[in-house]
Amino acid sequence: MSRFLSNRYSNIEPYTPGEQPKVYNLIKLNTNESPFPPSPKVIEALNKAETEKLNLYSDPDTKDVIDAIASTLNVKSENIIMGNGSDEILAFTFQAFCDSENQPCFADITYGFYKVFCELYGLSPEIIPLREDLSIAPEDYYNKGKSIFIANPNAPTGLALSLSQIEDIINHNKNSIILVDEAYVDFGAESAISLINKYDNLIVSRTFSKSRNLAGARLGFAVANAEIIADLAKMKFSFNPYNINRLSIIAGKEAILDTEYFEKCVSVIIKNREYTVNELKKRGFTTIDSKTNFIFTKLSSISGADYYKALREKNILVRHFGNERIKDYVRITIGSLEQMQALIDATDEILKGV
Numbered sequence: 001m002s003r004f005l006s007n008r009y010s011n012i013e014p015y016t017p018g019e020q021p022k023v024y025n026l027i028k029l030n031t032n033e034s035p036f037p038p039s040p041k042v043i044e045a046l047n048k049a050e051t052e053k054l055n056l057y058s059d060p061d062t063k064d065v066i067d068a069i070a071s072t073l074n075v076k077s078e079n080i081i082m083g084n085g086s087d088e089i090l091a092f093t094f095q096a097f098c099d100s101e102n103q104p105c106f107a108d109i110t111y112g113f114y115k116v117f118c119e120l121y122g123l124s125p126e127i128i129p130l131r132e133d134l135s136i137a138p139e140d141y142y143n144k145g146k147s148i149f150i151a152n153p154n155a156p157t158g159l160a161l162s163l164s165q166i167e168d169i170i171n172h173n174k175n176s177i178i179l180v181d182e183a184y185v186d187f188g189a190e191s192a193i194s195l196i197n198k199y200d201n202l203i204v205s206r207t208f209s210k211s212r213n214l215a216g217a218r219l220g221f222a223v224a225n226a227e228i229i230a231d232l233a234k235m236k237f238s239f240n241p242y243n244i245n246r247l248s249i250i251a252g253k254e255a256i257l258d259t260e261y262f263e264k265c266v267s268v269i270i271k272n273r274e275y276t277v278n279e280l281k282k283r284g285f286t287t288i289d290s291k292t293n294f295i296f297t298k299l300s301s302i303s304g305a306d307y308y309k310a311l312r313e314k315n316i317l318v319r320h321f322g323n324e325r326i327k328d329y330v331r332i333t334i335g336s337l338e339q340m341q342a343l344i345d346a347t348d349e350i351l352k353g354v
């Protein structure tokens with residue numbers, strides 16, 4: 001830290017991203033990326049002619065990608081705003097709607113960035129513990145009088161609330177912002193997007209990083225009522241009007257329009273997830289019911305930390321969290337079938353030694 005950093009930020013503990021190793025012989029199952037390349041239509045569209053236009057600023061209204069999302073998800077363009085990753089959507093939401101009178105609340109075990117944004121913006125969140133089985137109890141979120149952040153499905157557990165449970169929470173908080181973070185919704189959960197015209201306090205955030213194979217393009221978006229979108233746009237245009245670069249606007253448009261490729265990739269991931277859960281079960285693992293592209297799993301005969309380390313030695317990278325409530329588990333991203341077979345083989349070798 002230099003001696004010039006504002007006191008405001010001296011105690012911030014930044015988000016720790018999963019490791020992005022430089023070596024390529026690793027099987028990378030630690031940050032929930034897709035194992036598949038972007039749609040061929042994306043690759044075709046990112047051509048020389050478009051690259052040559054990088055001397056020009058991008059469209060601050062990101063119209064092309066917003067219109068494509070609107071037509072695909074059956075919402076109006078005025079109900080969408082793009083973020084540089086859905087992390088930026090989260091940042092705008094905390095910034096726009098939380099302050100000392102409107103503090104945020106979220107689960108004790110959930111996406112780690114929520115806590116970081118609270119520190120960044122000087123907020124004091126209420127932390128709501130998950131149930132013993134790591135599920136969210138909707139009634140714990142009734143009448144909070146606070147801005148509510150729920151990852152659905154949740155990370156890193158993989159568990160999802162039903163649409164009626166989400167609506168139940170909204171119905172008990174008509175005067176507070178509710179952000180439903182749907183980063184993983186395409187892998188088997190129900191989206192709350194259909195509710196945005198019914199409730200003026202709901203924000204659904206989505207990302208292209210997981211189910212659209214574009215983590216490196218940094219694209220996310222929010223769907224909400226037009227007035228909320230205008231508030232989020234106020235944040236964006238006060239910070240970085242050109243938050244989405246030219247090539248990512250094109251990539252996002254092509255990716256969202258290629259429904260066929262998207263569905264194919266998602267269905268392979270779901271199939272590989274069922275395969276992995278099944279194989280691990282044969283070996284005694286307990287895996288939480290996942291509606292995502294990762295699983296959260298544990299085995300009584302090996303600690304989460306030891307299993308993580310043993311896999312790392314076999315060049316397989318997964319994620320382990322030190323938090324007391326979840327330290328027995330590892331989080332494993334679902335990759336290609338070959339990657340998952342390699343994981344199972346490595347697991348067999350590791351278990352021979354315990």
Ligand SMILES: *Cc1c(COP(=O)(O)O)cnc(C)c1O
Pocket residue numbers: 032084085086087088111151155181183206207208209215218219220
């Ligand atoms: C991955 C993830 C995000 C952020 O995704 P971006 O890459 O910033 O779009 C947001 N929320 C959850 C729960 C995630 O897992």
